[in-house]
Amino acid sequence: MSASEIGFLALALLAVIGAAGVVLIDNPVRSALCLVLNFFVLGFIYFTLGAPMIGITQIMVYAGAIMVLFLFVIMMLKRQGAMAKPDKPDSRLGLAVVLGLALAVTVYATVIAPQGVTLPLGIKDYGTPQAVGVSLFTNFVWPFEVVSVLLLVGIVGSIMLAKRRI
Amino acid sequence: MLLPIATMVTEIPISWYLGLGLVMFCLGGVGVVVRRNPVVVFMCIELMLNAVNLTFLTFAAYGIYPGLNKATAYQSAMNGQMMVIFVMAVAAAEVAVGLGIIMAIFRLRNDVDVDDMSSLKN
Numbered sequence: 001m002s003a004s005e006i007g008f009l010a011l012a013l014l015a016v017i018g019a020a021g022v023v024l025i026d027n028p029v030r031s032a033l034c035l036v037l038n039f040f041v042l043g044f045i046y047f048t049l050g051a052p053m054i055g056i057t058q059i060m061v062y063a064g065a066i067m068v069l070f071l072f073v074i075m076m077l078k079r080q081g082a083m084a085k086p087d088k089p090d091s092r093l094g095l096a097v098v099l100g101l102a103l104a105v106t107v108y109a110t111v112i113a114p115q116g117v118t119l120p121l122g123i124k125d126y127g128t129p130q131a132v133g134v135s136l137f138t139n140f141v142w143p144f145e146v147v148s149v150l151l152l153v154g155i156v157g158s159i160m161l162a163k164r165r166i
Numbered sequence: 167m168l169l170p171i172a173t174m175v176t177e178i179p180i181s182w183y184l185g186l187g188l189v190m191f192c193l194g195g196v197g198v199v200v201r202r203n204p205v206v207v208f209m210c211i212e213l214m215l216n217a218v219n220l221t222f223l224t225f226a227a228y229g230i231y232p233g234l235n236k237a238t239a240y241q242s243a244m245n246g247q248m249m250v251i252f253v254m255a256v257a258a259a260e261v262a263v264g265l266g267i268i269m270a271i272f273r274l275r276n277d278v279d280v281d282d283m284s285s286l287k288n
Contacts, residue, residue, distance in 0.1 A: 008178050012186045019190045019213055023197035028206055035209050038190070042216055049183070049227045054250055058219075061254055066212070066261050073265045074205055077272060093200055100196040107188050118180040121229045123236075126243040135244045136251070143248070147255045154259030161266030164273075 008048060014041045028074045032067060039063040050120070051127030183224040191217035202279050204268050208261065215257050222246045222253070 018041065021034030039062040046055035125131055136144055190213055197210030226246030229239055272278050 019193045022209055023193050049223050096196045096199040100192045104192045112181050112184045115180050118228055119177055120227050121239050123240055123243050140248045151259050154262045158262040158266035161270045
């Protein structure tokens, strides 16, 4: 087993531990921290795929900004006395596990198994900030503008929802 | 100029990355069904979005089908990467609005449990 395979397996193990922690741990703050671990490790996995720009964005936007937002809301709700009720396992648990396994097996059989041992194409420098910026402002400038309008609408909408009186 | 870890792009088979994405997606899906706290349900949705992002980037690096020529491969890799950026932006907007809705519901009912939120039923 080569060094890069061991490295990938270590990163993947950490990511799966984080993902499992989100689902299994009862305390919402702890599951949020598990999600931070998952997103952070995922940033490194993006680096190994040759996309450093996306990896850095992942760590900054997801592990930084979005998770801070989650933790703020969790702590605000906690302080006001919500979330006292723990998640009790009920009849849905067994059904959900069965359906999740069925989904995993189906996707594995139809998508992953036919792939064989495909290896990376080794495209040079497709993930550098320069290449991403050039692509974003030439071929993808129209979606880029639409997304910026969407983010503006999101900002205004969340302020409207969160304010008591406008 | 690239960091050392970026030169680690090597002979790992595509199925390893896709398998990681599949495990994360299924864990997130099970979490959405099982958990009752809406904030945790939201986090599980984020997990599923990230699994899909990983799949997009994997196909960007490995090519969607074998035998791509060089220019097509570069263009398809860029397309996959752009998709990831737009998914991230939409997810950020979604989180802001969704958490705002959760706060508004909490202010209305003083309780957060997805099983009790049934005002729109019938």
